[in-house]
């Protein structure tokens with residue numbers, strides 16, 4: 001019988017190939033167990049509010065007023081909302097053409113794009129042009145739009161770090177491009193070695209692939225490292241020499257848990273390098289309201305900024321964005337608020353500063369509790385989470401466990417993570433979902449569970465892990481480091 005268009009066997013093969021481990025087998029099993037009444041700790045997604053983080057008050061006040069503009073006409077509004085939130089709500093409504101229920105320009109509201117440009121200029125010390133900033137429904141949509149413009153077919157390669165966040169591998173599959181991996185060095189705190197990059201490009205070219213773009217995730221997901229300025233300079237030089245557009249995923253720029261390597265944007269490093277680099281290297285940088293101390297994942301707000309992209313190409317990207325009409329307008333307001341939060345002297349400043357500092361300081365403590373916890377476990381080694389929201393310990397699996405996994409028909413790290421889930425309710429993502437060197441195993445967990453629950457979670461992890469290692473340790477060796 002002839003297949004219909006949406007029968008499995010006739011489906012676009014790129015869709016079938018595409019994998020997204022963050023909501024993969026482990027997540028599905030965790031959801032089943034939850035339905036059966038088991039308490040599950042969902043550390044598989046960097047989704048802070050789902051793990052109890054409270055929203056910052058000020059942005060919610062402003063957006064609440066924008067959503068319910070009739071409250072602004074209520075004589076009692078000043079008793080519930082502070083004056084600066086009321087003023088901000090009026091400001092953002094004045095930037096829209098009909099409030100939150102109206103489409104905006106497909107690039108986002110010009111007034112918010114201007115605020116984003118001012119933020120970038122304050123952050124980097126270099127001018128930023130609102131015309132080169134597009135607002136998006138989360139950073140994910142921006143990444144997809146740009147990859148869509150870059151990938152022409154399977155002859156086009158995109159350099160992606162391994163381990164990587166699977167948005168990249170999945171989108172490249174979906175668009176029919178080729179992922180060209182470059183390996184981060186675990187023994188160097190997940191550093192990026194440019195010689196390694198050169199090898200990856202040479203290898204891809206020898207297979208006839210035209211390498212067109214390079215992705216960096218800084219701070220790293222799942223690896224949690226912060227790139228140094230010197231490293232970023234090398235990367236930008238590399239992109240200059242190889243004529244690659246650099247996609248700088250900087251969604252974790254506020255999530256920094258050490259003082260030695262503060263976040264520095266690719267744009268600033270590029271501008272500091274001066275001519276010819278600053279005028280030539282093509283760069284697209286991404287940011288979001290989902291991360292940082294905002295964690296407003298469900299609002300779906302993001303932006304990208306383009307540097308050295310020719311006007312005709314910007315026009316084409318605009319055209320493609322227009323097909324979806326408009327990014328979420330309420331999310332655009334979250335973005336406006338994120339890039340221009342209350343300032344010292346504003347009525348809401350103290351509360352805003354207290355709330356955001358409280359979240360960041362707690363994340364910093366949690367990053368340490370987690371790394372230390374993992375490093376106290378048998379056959380587990382873990383680099384410190386310098387930034388972002390994840391811990392990515394290496395699990396050295398005994399030969400007995402590798403054999404048991406094989407018998408169960410599971411990839412070894414999936415086997416380990418499933419056992420962990422069944423025993424403790426901790427839902428993680430196996431390292432194979434992010435890519436890792438052959439024969440080396442990891443898991444990813446977020447550092448987001450509530451701080452007061454953290455010691456208990458780590459105790460329960462340790463007990464499971466150490467029992468697992470004893471059970472499978474038959475003295476026939478381990479997976480390699």
Ligand code: DCS
Nearest residue numbers: 045046138139140165221251288290302
């Ligand atoms: N880039 C990176 C590196 C991310 O980790 C994420 C989300 C995104 C982009 C996209 O975020 P938004 O579309 O929400 O802006 N991280 C996922 C993760 O690994 N866990 O949770 C979500």
